[in-house]
Amino acid sequence: xxxxxxxxxxxxxxxxTASITCSGDKLGDKYACWYxxxxxxxxxxVIYQDTKRPSGIPERFSGSNSGNTATLTxxxxxxxxxxxxxxxxxxSSSYVFGTGTKVTVL
Amino acid sequence: QVQLVESGGGVVQPGRSLRLSCAxxxxxxxxxxxxxxxxxxxxxxxxxxxxxxxxxxxxxADSVKGRFTISRDNSKNTLYLQMNSLRAEDTAVYYCARxxxxxxxxxxxxxQGTLVTVSS
Numbered sequence: 001x002x003x004x005x006x007x008x009x010x011x012x013x014x015x016x017t018a019s020i021t022c023s024g025d026k027l028g029d030k031y032a033c034w035y036x037x038x039x040x041x042x043x044x045x046v047i048y049q050d051t052k053r054p055s056g057i058p059e060r061f062s063g064s065n066s067g068n069t070a071t072l073t074x075x076x077x078x079x080x081x082x083x084x085x086x087x088x089x090x091x092s093s094s095y096v097f098g099t100g101t102k103v104t105v106l
Numbered sequence: 107q108v109q110l111v112e113s114g115g116g117v118v119q120p121g122r123s124l125r126l127s128c129a130x131x132x133x134x135x136x137x138x139x140x141x142x143x144x145x146x147x148x149x150x151x152x153x154x155x156x157x158x159x160x161x162x163x164x165x166x167a168d169s170v171k172g173r174f175t176i177s178r179d180n181s182k183n184t185l186y187l188q189m190n191s192l193r194a195e196d197t198a199v200y201y202c203a204r205x206x207x208x209x210x211x212x213x214x215x216x217x218q219g220t221l222v223t224v225s226s
Contacts, residue, residue, distance in 0.1 A: 001168065031210030035151070042201060043143075043151065077160035082200060086151050090211045093165045095141065095153040 004098035011104045013018030018074040020101045022075040025068060030089045032070035034063060038064060038083045046085075079105050107134040107214045108159030108186075110202050118192055128185040128202030128217055138178040139205035142187045143215055144198035144222075152198070153193065155187065192224045 004024040012018035022032060034047040045054050047063035050070065060075045070089075074081050082105045087098035114126040128140070142154040154165045155176040164176050175188040185202050199219040206214035 016119065033210060033212040035213070037151075042216040043203075043213075044216070045206075045214050046211050048206065048214070049208065051212035084150075088151075088153075088213070094167070095156065095211070095213075097143075097151040097153060100150040 002041075002089070002094065002096045004087055004089060004096055006085075006098040006101045008099070009102045009104065011106055012074070012077045014079060015076055018077050018081070018101065018103055020074075020085050020087075021054060021071040022070040022072070022098045023068055024089065024096075024098075027068050027070055027089060028066045030091060032063065032065045033088045034061075034070075035086045035088065036074045036081075036083045037086065043086065049076055075101070077103075077105055081105060107161075108204065110204065110215060110217035112179075112200065112202050112217045112220040114212070115200065115222045117223045118226060119226050120224055122192055123188070124156045124192060124222060125211055126186075126187040126202075126220060126222070130183045130185065130202075135178075135183040138174075138207065139211075140178060140185045141203045141205060142174060142185075143201045143203055143213070143214060143216075144196075145201070145219075146195075146198040149198075154200070157185070161218070189222070192222075194224050197220065197224045198222060 035043040037043040050065040109131045139158045141156045157176045177186045201219045203213035204215040206212040
């Protein structure tokens with residue numbers, strides 16, 4: 001079965017840039033989505049179709065996808081961005097989530 | 107606005123059954139695929155199943171195939187998950203989510219979740 005691997009944690013200082021990677025076999029040939037989940041809350045879609053932001057998602061969130069790696073970038077990270085982030089892709093009628101990354105804003 | 111409200115969770119003994127429901131509003135339910143996604147305590151997200159708008163095409167994660175059945179009633183704007191032969195490892199918060207469609211099939215709206223605890 002298809003697998004997506006993320007680093008367990010990423011730390012970033014306020015105002016700096018956080019990059020979260022998601023690795024999977026030929027992931028660049030598929031579309032990647034990203035979700036943000038804060039403690040005790042439901043996930044929220046922040047990036048879809050590799051690079052697109054849903055309405056209401058701040059411009060500081062951006063995405064890319066090439067080769068075997070998709071990347072979520074948070075520019076000018078704010079304290080409110082501290083959360084768990086999950087990548088997701090669709091493969092052969094199966095939806096796969098990444099292992100998740102905890103972003104800590106120090 | 108889009109609303110998804112899950113219900114039916116609770117404590118159930120191993121081997122027993124439970125049916126979850128998800129009431130949808132704020133959009134044309136029959137136009138969208140719908141998912142169930144679960145999250146075990148302190149763990150990551152795990153996709154469970156999807157049913158397309160036509161009520162016919164359904165797909166499942168290997169971990170639940172043969173035990174869980176996803177269904178929908180478009181006349182009632184409601185999604186269901188019938189869970190049979192429950193195991194301790196099925197303990198999780200179960201979310202329903204809308205499939206945004208298009209080319210990347212994002213899960214664009216999520217419910218608040220309902221907790222299922224499988225324990226004797």
